[in-house]
Amino acid sequence: MSGEKAPPPRLICGKCDQELSMGKVTLAYMGNSFEVELLRCPQCHLVFVPEELATGKMQQVELALEEK
Amino acid sequence: MERLRVQELEAQCIEEAPPACTATCPIHLDARGMMEFVRKGDIPGGFGIVARFLPFPSIISRICDHPCELLCKRAEAGEAVRINDIERACVDHGYKASALPRAQRAQRKKHVAVVGAGLSGLTAAVDLAVKGHEVTVFEAKSRTFDRIREWRRPPLPASLIETDLVQLGTLGITVQTNTVVGAGGMSFRSLADGFDAAYLGLGSRSVADLALDLELDAEGRIVIDPLTFATSHPQIFAGGCHRYGPAVYSPITSVHDGRYAAMSIDRMFQGASLSANRETQGPYPTRLYTKTSDYAPLPAVVPADLHAGFTAAEAVAEATRCFPCHCLECVKVCDFLAHHGSYPKRYIREIYNNDCIVMGAHKANRMANTCSLCGLCSAVCPEHLPMGDFCLEARQSMVLRGKMQPSFHDFALRDMAFSTGDAFALARHQPGTTSSAALFFPGCQLSASSSDHVAAAYAYLRQRLPGGVGLMLGCCGAPAHWGGEEGLFRSALQSLEDEWERMGRPKIITACSSCYRVFKDHRPDFPVTSLWTLFEEIGLPPARKAPPSGPLAIHDPCTTRDEADVQRSVRALLDRIGVASQDIGDPGLTSCCGFGGLMSFVNPDVADKTIDRRARESDADYVTYCAMCRDNFARRGKRALHVLDLVFGTEDDPAAREDPGFSSRQENRARLKARLLREVWGEIPADEGEGPSPLPRLFIDPGVRALAEKRLILESDMRGVIRHAETSGVKILNRETGHFVASHQPAAVTYWVEYSPRGEGFAVHNVYSHRMSLGKEPSS
Numbered sequence A: 001m002s003g004e005k006a007p008p009p010r011l012i013c014g015k016c017d018q019e020l021s022m023g024k025v026t027l028a029y030m031g032n033s034f035e036v037e038l039l040r041c042p043q044c045h046l047v048f049v050p051e052e053l054a055t056g057k058m059q060q061v062e063l064a065l066e067e068k
Numbered sequence B: 001m002e003r004l005r006v007q008e009l010e011a012q013c014i015e016e017a018p019p020a021c022t023a024t025c026p027i028h029l030d031a032r033g034m035m036e037f038v039r040k041g042d043i044p045g046g047f048g049i050v051a052r053f054l055p056f057p058s059i060i061s062r063i064c065d066h067p068c069e070l071l072c073k074r075a076e077a078g079e080a081v082r083i084n085d086i087e088r089a090c091v092d093h094g095y096k097a098s099a100l101p102r103a104q105r106a107q108r109k110k111h112v113a114v115v116g117a118g119l120s121g122l123t124a125a126v127d128l129a130v131k132g133h134e135v136t137v138f139e140a141k142s143r144t145f146d147r148i149r150e151w152r153r154p155p156l157p158a159s160l161i162e163t164d165l166v167q168l169g170t171l172g173i174t175v176q177t178n179t180v181v182g183a184g185g186m187s188f189r190s191l192a193d194g195f196d197a198a199y200l201g202l203g204s205r206s207v208a209d210l211a212l213d214l215e216l217d218a219e220g221r222i223v224i225d226p227l228t229f230a231t232s233h234p235q236i237f238a239g240g241c242h243r244y245g246p247a248v249y250s251p252i253t254s255v256h257d258g259r260y261a262a263m264s265i266d267r268m269f270q271g272a273s274l275s276a277n278r279e280t281q282g283p284y285p286t287r288l289y290t291k292t293s294d295y296a297p298l299p300a301v302v303p304a305d306l307h308a309g310f311t312a313a314e315a316v317a318e319a320t321r322c323f324p325c326h327c328l329e330c331v332k333v334c335d336f337l338a339h340h341g342s343y344p345k346r347y348i349r350e351i352y353n354n355d356c357i358v359m360g361a362h363k364a365n366r367m368a369n370t371c372s373l374c375g376l377c378s379a380v381c382p383e384h385l386p387m388g389d390f391c392l393e394a395r396q397s398m399v400l401r402g403k404m405q406p407s408f409h410d411f412a413l414r415d416m417a418f419s420t421g422d423a424f425a426l427a428r429h430q431p432g433t434t435s436s437a438a439l440f441f442p443g444c445q446l447s448a449s450s451s452d453h454v455a456a457a458y459a460y461l462r463q464r465l466p467g468g469v470g471l472m473l474g475c476c477g478a479p480a481h482w483g484g485e486e487g488l489f490r491s492a493l494q495s496l497e498d499e500w501e502r503m504g505r506p507k508i509i510t511a512c513s514s515c516y517r518v519f520k521d522h523r524p525d526f527p528v529t530s531l532w533t534l535f536e537e538i539g540l541p542p543a544r545k546a547p548p549s550g551p552l553a554i555h556d557p558c559t560t561r562d563e564a565d566v567q568r569s570v571r572a573l574l575d576r577i578g579v580a581s582q583d584i585g586d587p588g589l590t591s592c593c594g595f596g597g598l599m600s601f602v603n604p605d606v607a608d609k610t611i612d613r614r615a616r617e618s619d620a621d622y623v624t625y626c627a628m629c630r631d632n633f634a635r636r637g638k639r640a641l642h643v644l645d646l647v648f649g650t651e652d653d654p655a656a657r658e659d660p661g662f663s664s665r666q667e668n669r670a671r672l673k674a675r676l677l678r679e680v681w682g683e684i685p686a687d688e689g690e691g692p693s694p695l696p697r698l699f700i701d702p703g704v705r706a707l708a709e710k711r712l713i714l715e716s717d718m719r720g721v722i723r724h725a726e727t728s729g730v731k732i733l734n735r736e737t738g739h740f741v742a743s744h745q746p747a748a749v750t751y752w753v754e755y756s757p758r759g760e761g762f763a764v765h766n767v768y769s770h771r772m773s774l775g776k777e778p779s780s
């Protein structure tokens, strides 16, 4: 599983063969959107969402927005 | 939601009604609150309550006639709690002058005369002084409390009276003894004109001789309004044993009169109505219900030294006998109601407020959506408050206002869409016939859990029933109903109804008690029979396996709580099969397995508690007749079997069968349809159906499978991600592990799968999901 902490895994875009690097990404839910820094392909902008983010912070924000 | 209806429902819950002791006490002393302090050993805390209610705590705690104890519910389980003795102990062991009330500042300070320095007069004096008024007391005798200084049962030490009298000075009350009011003393006119108001606490004798300019009755006593203590003079009030005597003397009734007359005087000063909102003044019967049969009888604690009264330790022991009285009948039986730490009256308010607010967090959303809607609360409630109906209304309102949280029911509704869609839904006459006398409706969950039994039951019905037995696969719409999606629910029912009409309105045979309930509640014109009642009529096929030897405990699905006939049929069948069975408690109060109301999707922890509580009620293996109940028990490690396991089962130990899980549930339904089409109607199904597993082939080890189940991610979702990644090449390679990570968003949810090629398929290493969209949101 992808739970291991540092050093950060080297993630490569399958299409462009480029290493993913941090960049601005837009997330949107229930009519709200915000910019966050995530690993993404510098060329095609394919984004990687790690498990910790999806099941942690993202889920909290989802619920908070749903409750609004 | 309608405000009036909400208020009616709130009022139905009696949990906030006072306990009998408090309701019976003429001044409604919070005896239960006092007991709660004392039982914790906090006697000064107990005194705090005593001092808040009793104007003269040292005196009244000894001489009170304590009517509270007459109705104490402890008497139904032992003896009444010695409330008055505990008050005395609070005074003896917890007295602190700082707990006595202090004078407030009055808006408009008035001057009040009190005539008579007995209990009622001095109570009125203290209460009015606390309200900030200036009070002068006139007493004909040479001392205050003349009557109770003679108290002999038991004697009242003078020192205690002195202790309480200090309060008069602290509050700035002036006392003039040896002052007669009326003929031969201070004139009535100077009383009526010299003060803003007066209270007369004159003792029980006739006052005809005093030349008071007031209406008197035949016995020479002042005519007093028993509610407001008003006399014929608008500024003069009266009470005490002059009103209720002379046959009895009740110290606490005198306090009551003084207190409520003072309230009238203060209302008069404020120009408020004298008679409004006084319904609960004085003793009244409470609505509070307390189930005393839950408690073992206990005798009262007797003080070692009767004369000295309770020691602190004895008081604590006696206070511990206080239950304390609460209703909470519903909270005792429901983990959902217990989970939120309060009771329906509060919940209704919270959910209603939540319904009204437009902006801000809707914290009660999850609460309204956690209820399993099983109705047990209402069954045990002395007032039959329909809390489940209310939660359902709240959900419907949320859906109508677009406020239903998408994450709550999304998964269950998609599962329902699967069952009402082509993959599963089917309606056919028996092969070789063009009409149906009966129609077998096994339901989506039995088909998902035990498709073999469905096939076998259908074969048996065809063999036994004349006139053709049609088959209808589909879903009754319960998930939509539970989720508050009335529109969706209505249209699901409508399409069932259309099919049923098309098939010539046959008798419907249900195997699932939820379907049975839904049809009975929402399509009363459907001729519905439960499979169990029918089996009782037509008999059972010979069992394929010997029944288990040990006794089984019957878990009746919550949807059969009011279906005594169905419950009885199931027992008759078990008898016929030859298994020993026993009830779990009262079948009329059976509880939910945590699936009802979609509870397990909204609040899995509460659902697990619900099922675990039920599972603990008997050590025996359970037998039930709802596939969801059976599978939920299995999921939580409770051995359980379905009645059909005993009829058609071929397994050696069906009670050990695992919960199939969500992915298999859908697959099982699809395969059942394909199989029946092939075996019964001789058709070759269009899609893969029962053939080889869908592609690509996945290797998922149990840990990942369990995680996926918890995260509500189906195998078909994983397959969708991998198929998408492998055909488009859009995937991420992790150099360290050699695994790929890819995502796919078929609809609202984005699924992520970490995988690697294995053989002709793929090994799945991890799965997770989120609802937020990357980039712009797709318009829904």
Ligand code: SF4
Residues within 6 Å of the ligand: B012, B013, B014, B015, B327, B328, B329, B330, B331, B343, B344, B345, B377, B380, B381, B382, B383, B384, B385
């Ligand atoms: S059972 Fe529950 S809802 Fe009914 S009165 Fe008691 S606390 Fe209120």
Ligand SMILES: [Zn+2]
Residues within 6 Å of the ligand: A013, A014, A015, A016, A017, A018, A041, A042, A043, A044, A045, A046
């Ligand atoms: Zn790329």
